Amino acid sequence: MKNLALLMADTHLMPSTVEVNRSIFKQAIDYCLKKGIKRIFHLGDLLDSRKAQTQEILNILGELFQMVSDAGLDMIIIAGNHDKTNYESDISFLVPFQHYPNITLVRDYMGVGSKTYPEFPEGMIVTFLPFFEEKTGAYTQQLKKHVQATSGYDKKILLTHVGIDGAKMNSGIEIENHLKKSLFDPFDKVYIGHYHDFQELKGGKIVYIGSCFQENFGENNQKGFSILKDNGSIEFVKAKFPEFKKVCIDMDTATKDDILKLKKEYEDSEDNIRFAFKGAKEKLAKIDKQEFVSLGIDVKTEEADPEVVNYGEQQVVTFDGEKILEEWKGFTKEDKENRELGLEYLNK
Secondary structure, eight states, rough: OEEEEEEEEOBBSSGGGHHHHHHHHHHHHHHHHHHTEEEEOOSSSOBBSSSSHHHHHHHHHHHHHHHHHHTTOEEEEOOOGGGGGGEEEOOOOGGTTTTTTTTEEESSEEOOOTTTTTTOOOTEEEEEOOOOSSSSSSSHHHHHHHHHHHHOOSEEEEEOOOOTTTTTTTTTBBBBOOSSSSGGGTSSSSEEEEESEEEEEEGGTEEEEEOOSSSSSOOOOOOOEEEETTOOEEEEOOOOOOOEEEEETTTTOOOOHHHHHHHHHHTTOOOEEEEEEEOOOOTTTOOOEEEEETEEEEEEEESSOOEEETTTEEEEOOOHHHHHHHHHHTTTTTHHHHHHHHOOOOOO
16 A cells, blocks of 8 residues: 555644654654655644744744755645634634645645645545534534535545544543534545544544644553555554653552662653552651652552541542543533533643
């Protein structure tokens, strides 16, 4: 099978991810040059802040685009929800960069095939749909354009950035959305940015390709690029990045020597390390967190058996993040609009 393009998504450029973005873009470019791939397609959320971008971040984004251009590669980009402030409009923070050499910003409809790129097989069309508001019908209206424009092709592939009913958010919570999976039936494959862990819907017809690198301890480490093949399938390529690694320590079985060995093993790590201590409350209280923090190791503690106190007919229960999300979903069962809004905030 022939390689057509490298797909990437959700690089979320912000002050804390500048260096990892530089590394990720270099890795993507190097892979393309090594494998003879001429195209990079970015599926949205190049930027992180949805309110404003600093001068530094805008300059860094220009630097990343210049890297692609200098390598002689073509790059097609679409705006994700983090790349714009008005979800009804095609305007985004990316518009000023649409004139960069070799960089194409898709704002409405764009399709590429053999007439555009000679290496693409006859009868295949790849279209790009940026993020638009899901609740008002703005996204659905744009989607109809793509369905109509691709009706005469044998193999139709959609690249987009959106939340679809049944997909799992970054928190692991399954979303309920009026954008039903059936809306995408006219396409043979749908590859999506937006949620950071790889996931498949409808037996692999709809695929969230995942982000290029881990952003926190809640995400898995299977991040990188997807290589689009001439039969419409994709192949995963893992990228290199500082990973978020959680080391679980049971205070009932771990000795001082065990903990000392773990400290020595991880104190100079280039990855993001978290020691998760679990045990009785009195044992957790003896942990000197600063001792680990000074070595660059994050510390979290969890009681082995959260206390449940029964006061007659009432219970006082220790709440964690999962319990809070569960309670919110139950509380807003009949109020889907506020339910989704609350989940969006809790997910952060």
